[in-house]
Amino acid sequence: MKPSEWLYFAVHPSQLRSIIQWKVWHNPVHERNETAEPETQRVCFRFLDQTSRSFSAVIKEVHPELLLPICVFYLVLRGLDTIEDDPSLPLSTKEPLLRGFPDILNRNGWTFDGNRPEEKDRNLLVEFHNVITEFQNLKPPYRVIIRDIAHKMGNGMADYCIRAATEGLSVLTNDEYDLYCHYVAGLVGEGLTRLFVEAKFGNPGLLERPGLHNAMGLFLQKTNIIRDVREDHNDDRHFWPKEIWSKHVDRFEDLFRLEHREASLNCSAEMVLNALHHVDECLFYLAGIREQSIFNFCAIPQSMAIATLELCFRNPAMFDRNVKISKGDACQLMLDSTQNLRVVCEVFRRYARRIHRKNTPKDPNFMKISIACGKIEKFIETLFPSQTAEDARRRVAGQTSVAEDAKRKADTETRGDMVFMFGILFCVVLVVTVMMIGTAWLMGARFDLAFQELRQGNWPTPINMPPGRLRHGEL
Amino acid sequence: MALKQSTINLGTVMVIGGCGFLGSNIVDQLLNFPTETDPSCALPKPQGDPRFIYPRLSDRYPRCAAKTVVVDLRTTNNRLPGAEYYDGDITSAESMLAIFRRVKPDVVIHTASPSMLEANKALLHKVNVDGTKNLLEVAGGAKGDWGGKCKAFVYTSSSSVVHDTQSDLINVNEEWPYIRGDLQKEYYSETKADAEELVLKYNRTSPSSMLTCAVRPAGIYGEKDTSITFNVLEHAFKSSPTVLRMQLGDNNNLFDFTYVGNISYAHMLAAERLLASYQRIEEGHDPTLDCDRVDGEAFNVTNDAPVYFWDMTHALWALADKVVEPHQVLALPEGLLGIIGAIGETIFKLFGKTPRLTRRAVRYSCMTRFYSCEKAKHRLGYRPIVPVEEGAARAVGYYIEKNRPTAGKKEQ
Numbered sequence: 001m002k003p004s005e006w007l008y009f010a011v012h013p014s015q016l017r018s019i020i021q022w023k024v025w026h027n028p029v030h031e032r033n034e035t036a037e038p039e040t041q042r043v044c045f046r047f048l049d050q051t052s053r054s055f056s057a058v059i060k061e062v063h064p065e066l067l068l069p070i071c072v073f074y075l076v077l078r079g080l081d082t083i084e085d086d087p088s089l090p091l092s093t094k095e096p097l098l099r100g101f102p103d104i105l106n107r108n109g110w111t112f113d114g115n116r117p118e119e120k121d122r123n124l125l126v127e128f129h130n131v132i133t134e135f136q137n138l139k140p141p142y143r144v145i146i147r148d149i150a151h152k153m154g155n156g157m158a159d160y161c162i163r164a165a166t167e168g169l170s171v172l173t174n175d176e177y178d179l180y181c182h183y184v185a186g187l188v189g190e191g192l193t194r195l196f197v198e199a200k201f202g203n204p205g206l207l208e209r210p211g212l213h214n215a216m217g218l219f220l221q222k223t224n225i226i227r228d229v230r231e232d233h234n235d236d237r238h239f240w241p242k243e244i245w246s247k248h249v250d251r252f253e254d255l256f257r258l259e260h261r262e263a264s265l266n267c268s269a270e271m272v273l274n275a276l277h278h279v280d281e282c283l284f285y286l287a288g289i290r291e292q293s294i295f296n297f298c299a300i301p302q303s304m305a306i307a308t309l310e311l312c313f314r315n316p317a318m319f320d321r322n323v324k325i326s327k328g329d330a331c332q333l334m335l336d337s338t339q340n341l342r343v344v345c346e347v348f349r350r351y352a353r354r355i356h357r358k359n360t361p362k363d364p365n366f367m368k369i370s371i372a373c374g375k376i377e378k379f380i381e382t383l384f385p386s387q388t389a390e391d392a393r394r395r396v397a398g399q400t401s402v403a404e405d406a407k408r409k410a411d412t413e414t415r416g417d418m419v420f421m422f423g424i425l426f427c428v429v430l431v432v433t434v435m436m437i438g439t440a441w442l443m444g445a446r447f448d449l450a451f452q453e454l455r456q457g458n459w460p461t462p463i464n465m466p467p468g469r470l471r472h473g474e475l
Numbered sequence: 476m477a478l479k480q481s482t483i484n485l486g487t488v489m490v491i492g493g494c495g496f497l498g499s500n501i502v503d504q505l506l507n508f509p510t511e512t513d514p515s516c517a518l519p520k521p522q523g524d525p526r527f528i529y530p531r532l533s534d535r536y537p538r539c540a541a542k543t544v545v546v547d548l549r550t551t552n553n554r555l556p557g558a559e560y561y562d563g564d565i566t567s568a569e570s571m572l573a574i575f576r577r578v579k580p581d582v583v584i585h586t587a588s589p590s591m592l593e594a595n596k597a598l599l600h601k602v603n604v605d606g607t608k609n610l611l612e613v614a615g616g617a618k619g620d621w622g623g624k625c626k627a628f629v630y631t632s633s634s635s636v637v638h639d640t641q642s643d644l645i646n647v648n649e650e651w652p653y654i655r656g657d658l659q660k661e662y663y664s665e666t667k668a669d670a671e672e673l674v675l676k677y678n679r680t681s682p683s684s685m686l687t688c689a690v691r692p693a694g695i696y697g698e699k700d701t702s703i704t705f706n707v708l709e710h711a712f713k714s715s716p717t718v719l720r721m722q723l724g725d726n727n728n729l730f731d732f733t734y735v736g737n738i739s740y741a742h743m744l745a746a747e748r749l750l751a752s753y754q755r756i757e758e759g760h761d762p763t764l765d766c767d768r769v770d771g772e773a774f775n776v777t778n779d780a781p782v783y784f785w786d787m788t789h790a791l792w793a794l795a796d797k798v799v800e801p802h803q804v805l806a807l808p809e810g811l812l813g814i815i816g817a818i819g820e821t822i823f824k825l826f827g828k829t830p831r832l833t834r835r836a837v838r839y840s841c842m843t844r845f846y847s848c849e850k851a852k853h854r855l856g857y858r859p860i861v862p863v864e865e866g867a868a869r870a871v872g873y874y875i876e877k878n879r880p881t882a883g884k885k886e887q
Contacts, residue, residue: 392652
């Protein structure tokens, strides 16, 4: 570790504590058994490590039944993404690949070396035959799910590429924003949910409520879009909907100018507000997960997302550079996300309150943001109520019991009597003291001399005083 | 929200307390918002400020088809064209019978209540409990025949009937018990609970088989509001910027503020459903399931969007151009404030006055108090049509424009 990091942790010991806790005490629910893996599988996990620094560790702790299906699913989508993202590929090449990706998964040995050298995940496609081999080894139901999602996502991405080529890539309305996020992330949520339910790790009811897994995907995607605004802008890509940013600035580039900083902060706050509306459904979704490692797999990214939103909320730095939550906070979030739903809800409540604390009345959406944070807390109260009607009834019933009423009244009278007697006793003592002191004074007691002696520190009675002093006294 | 506009048919509606804050709003809604169409009774609001531009209420709330009659102790305030007005005393059976004979209402909406802060115990009991009992019996035909049949009786209760004014209330629904006796620190709430109980027990038991229900509003605010908005804004205009920065508690307490128009809407829905139930009963079949019934039931009505208490305050102040930013806030802990409040109260008591900071004010500012209105949404079809932030703008806009001469004078 660098000296600056040591200094940082010296000043922030709680952060260091969180990191140590996670590294030393975290016990994965499941661990991958590497020695039994065939070569193609090992290659897949190597690609997982390379292409997903944040998700890789989480995926590897998943239940063995779903470890490989999720890994393959991830790599398939990453392959699609690598094709879609590459600006050097002409549309005539890109579109057939995207739309035909489900069929490619059935072509043993298929690879693709057409990406530009700068494309970060290029090698995944160059060695894609490994992914295809492992895909073929999956159980048939998992293959059907992955193929289906690849089909939908490939078509969605192709449609966007065509639109980008003809109209320019821009998101106009909030609905278009949601639709884009649905294609790139909501469908991932759908695929994962179907995998969970197929493996019996998730409540089948989750399939009947597509809004829930869509929200899981959208919340993560929107968080990334909000956080990555600067680096996307550097790449000349804009995903913030015009419906939102046009309320605050005339041109998107103005968001990055210092003179428009206040408008930029209000704009990013509205983007965060838009994302917060998905939190209810995310928490509801997590309530439907039955297996611990799958719960961890789903909860960790969501907790990271709410923390990232809080970091971005009214933070001018996000328009200058990439902002990231600290390592200590990340470890704490991972610790909290691998317990149970109640602890995860506490995480969301905590970060909702942090967002609310930074909210300013100068923001035109001040009240809406406050309401969105309040809504998260209210929803958590429906999942884990702090109070119940039963407790309230018991309290009321307890108080109105006739026997207890009589007892309390008797106690009150007793206490009153005691207070009264102590009061009288105190008065008597006071009166007697005053009388005694008064009498003594009348009889010539020299209290003033006594006080003088005490003040000088002469506590004991003088014994064997010198004759001179005695004589002085007489005078 | 794009709400398909429907029509609510209520026959002849008598609004008791129809010249009050909530009552006059109900009348406005029953008459399909003359305050938006008739200049003679238009609500004042600042012109040319985009913060106070909002869509019309009449385009969003359902239309009402009703003959509207208002009864109040005095009917000089908040009069609207299109309604009939009668002076009447709900504690007097003769007074009410005379009015009922002339009006022959199908629906009674009872909103009359002395102010929570002004009335003494005797008056609260006389109006809220005795008055409500008397009104029920007149409407239900127990005090003699007045030539018609009242089918539906909607009582405006209070969300405070389950609140002891000390504890937090967190997502409380209608299953919570009344708080009365020694536990209840607020006599107003006790009388409202007694009255609500009378109303709900009277359901279907009157000579005319009148159906009853109760609406429990939480934290009413809006145009003409004399409590929440008035107190918050008065504080804003009277206090120095330093005092405005002082926040009682940590502002993590959620509070329900409900726009008055939404509460009026809940009353319409309740009356409509009671009439529908009455019709079914008269036709000889009433297949309503217990989990769907409306008569004999109480309903929490909120904006379904609790807000952090001091965020609401800061929002109202900001609309009045007094902004307190998060870094300017001086958060004072509740424990300390409670002690200061107690000391202040003791000292001021010697002079027969009330200090601005009381233990009660501290508790109210720091407590969590929000309710579940799922029952109203499910059984009444209630939706909070005007959101909290628009309600806030309406309330502040009204206050500012109405008090503009005073504000102008201060500016000079």
